[in-house]
Each structure stands twice: as structure tokens, then as C-alpha cells.
Amino acid sequence: xxxxxxxxxxxxxxxxxxxxxxxxxxxxxxxxxxxxxxxxxxxxxxxxxxxxxxxxxxxxxxxxxxxxxxxxxxxxxxxxxxxxxxxxxxxxxxxxxxxxxxxxxxxxxxxxxxxxxxxxxxxxxxxxxxxxxxxxxxxxxxxxxxxxxxxxxxxxxxxxxxxxxxxxxxxxxxxxxxxxxxxxxxxxxxxxxxxxxxxxxxxxxxxxxxxxxxxxxxxxxxxxxxxxxxxxxxxxxx
Numbered sequence: 001x002x003x004x005x006x007x008x009x010x011x012x013x014x015x016x017x018x019x020x021x022x023x024x025x026x027x028x029x030x031x032x033x034x035x036x037x038x039x040x041x042x043x044x045x046x047x048x049x050x051x052x053x054x055x056x057x058x059x060x061x062x063x064x065x066x067x068x069x070x071x072x073x074x075x076x077x078x079x080x081x082x083x084x085x086x087x088x089x090x091x092x093x094x095x096x097x098x099x100x101x102x103x104x105x106x107x108x109x110x111x112x113x114x115x116x117x118x119x120x121x122x123x124x125x126x127x128x129x130x131x132x133x134x135x136x137x138x139x140x141x142x143x144x145x146x147x148x149x150x151x152x153x154x155x156x157x158x159x160x161x162x163x164x165x166x167x168x169x170x171x172x173x174x175x176x177x178x179x180x181x182x183x184x185x186x187x188x189x190x191x192x193x194x195x196x197x198x199x200x201x202x203x204x205x206x207x208x209x210x211x212x213x214x215x216x217x218x219x220x221x222x223x224x225x226x227x228x229x230x231x232x233x234x235x236x237x238x
Contacts, residue, residue, distance in 0.1 A: 001112045004041055004074070004225040005048035005216040007165070007193030009033065011065035013056025013086065025219065030068075032223040037072050041225060046111050047074040048228070050193045050216065051081025051120065051165030062086040063096060070098040075111060079104050079118050081165040081193065104163055106145045108153035115156040117149040118163030121192070124176050142166075143177040150185040160185065161228070164192040169213070171204045183209050189228060193217040 011030060041047060049069070056062035069076055078101065080087045087093055090105045102109055108117035122142045125131040131139075146164075153160045168178035168190060182190065191214045195203050203215040216226050 002042070002045045003048070003114070003161070003228040004045060005050070005191040005214060005228055006033065006037075006218050006221060006223075006225040007048075007050040007191070008052040008081065008196070008217040008219070009049065009054070009065075009069070010052055010083070010218075011054040011056075011068065013054035013065055014061040015055040015057070025222075029218065029223055033218060033225075034072065036224040037074075040227070041072070041074045043073045044112075045074045046114075046116075047072075047076050047225060048079075048116070048161070048163055048191050048216070049076060050079045050118065050163040050191055052083045052193060053078055053081065054084065054086060056086040059086050059088050059092060059096065066096055066101070067098075070101050074100070076101045077104055077109070077111075077116055077163065078102070079163045079165060080120050082120065104149075106149045106152075108149060108156065110156050110158060113158060115153045115158045115160050116163060117153040117160065119145040119149050121146070121164040121166030121168060121178060123166060124168075124170065124173060124178070126173065139177065143181055146178060146181045150181065150187070154185060160187050160189075162187055162190045164190060166194050167192050167203060167215070169204050169208070170202050172202065174204065174208060179208070182211055187211050189214070191216045191228065195220065 054062045054065040093103045104118045106119050108115050122139045189212045200220045205215050
């Protein structure tokens with residue numbers, strides 16, 4: 001019962017959105033993901049997909065993409081990303097999912113002795129860069145939602161894995177409103193996506209104050225689901 005993660009699948013959702021405009025390595029990228037997925041993931045494994053699942057704009061257009069994911073091995077947990085415009089009310093999203101798929105939205109779920117929770121997150125203020133009043137409003141709202149999901153998770157008294165779409169920190173920005181909340185709870189692992197191309201270089205990965213952080217956007221992983229080592233659940237604070 002292993003844990004894997006891969007985000008930012010950017011499936012078509014009936015949109016004419018060829019991903020190779022972002023580089024030749026994106027050519028038929030989901031075919032590569034599928035092949036890699038089938039090579040490593042077993043039905044008893046858990047796979048975390050932290051957002052940007054599909055380019056679909058409406059719920060009826062995402063059904064084929066969700067069915068494609070559902071057909072792959074493993075128990076899948078999905079989270080909303082900033083490009084998941086199709087994501088409607090959480091009740092409607094969950095009604096579309098098969099038995100081996102679950103949607104996380106500011107709440108928590110236990111699978112095989114591990115608790116998973118999460119929220120989308122938002123952009124982090126960078127020194128010297130503009131941060132609008134609207135950005136600040138969403139940022140503060142997502143901090144509160146992170147607190148909400150962690151409060152739900154702690155009731156299980158089990159190891160906690162947090163899913164976020166946006167990075168909760170960066171290589172050169174280690175202290176944020178998100179990390180402040182994460183560090184108040186017994187979080188052991190955080191997986192996040194959103195970063196692509198040159199953005200991958202500014203990601204933080206590794207242990208920070210007892211929490212293991214993983215960047216899992218698919219191109220950062222060369223389209224191979226990342227194994228999330230359970231040994232990280234016992235990592236000591238640094």
C-alpha cells in the first residue's frame with residue numbers, strides 16, 4: 001500500500017489545448033503518464049493529484065478525463081487547482097467520481113492508516129513584487145481553509161499528508177502564512193504542484209521544520225508518479 005503523487009495532469013477536457021506549446025517534452029504527455037503509472041502503481045496504492053486536472057470549463061466536459069483517471073490502478077485523491085474551472089460544488093464533483101476516487105476540499109479522509117487533507121492555496125507575496133488587494137484577500141482566505149482542513153485531519157490522530165496546488169513556500173521564501181499554519185499541526189508530508197518550466201527551479205523540496213515537502217507537478221517529475229516514502233512520517237525536525 002504505497003503512496004504516490006503526480007499533479008497538473010492538464011487533460012484536454014474537450015478543449016483544443018495541445019500541451020506541446022509549452023515544450024516538446026509535453027507531446028502526448030498523458031500517454032507517457034499512463035504508461036509510467038501502469039508500470040509502478042498497484043490497485044492497493046494511493047495516488048495524490050493536487051490540482052490542474054483538466055482544461056474543461058464545464059462539468060459535463062470533464063467526465064471523460066475523470067473516467068480515464070478512474071480506469072488507472074490505485075485509489076485516487078484529487079484536489080482543485082487554479083485551472084480547474086469545471087470544479088463546481090464539492091457535492092457535484094464527488095457525485096461524478098467512481099468508487100476508487102475521492103475529492104478533497106478543506107476536509108480530510110483516512111485511507112490505510114494515513115489521513116489526507118488539503119486546500120488549493122494561493123500565490124505567496126514576493127518581496128518587491130505587486131500583490132493586489134484581491135490577492136491578499138484570497139491568500140488570507142486560503143490560510144483559513146488550510147487551518148480548517150488540518151483541524152479536520154487532527155481528529156483522526158494518524159499521520160497527516162497535506163495536498164496543496166500552489167506552493168506553500170519557495171526555496172528563498174521559507175516562512176509564509178501557509179507554513180505558519182502547517183507547523184502548528186502534526187503534519188508530516190506536503191505535496192504540491194503548480195510550478196512548471198523555469199518555475200521548478202525556485203521550488204523548495206526536502207524537510208523544513210519537521211515537514212517533508214514534495215513538488216509533484218508532472219513535468220517536474222518527467223511525467224512519472226513520485227513515490228512518497230513513508231519513512232518521511234518519522235523525520236525529525238531540522
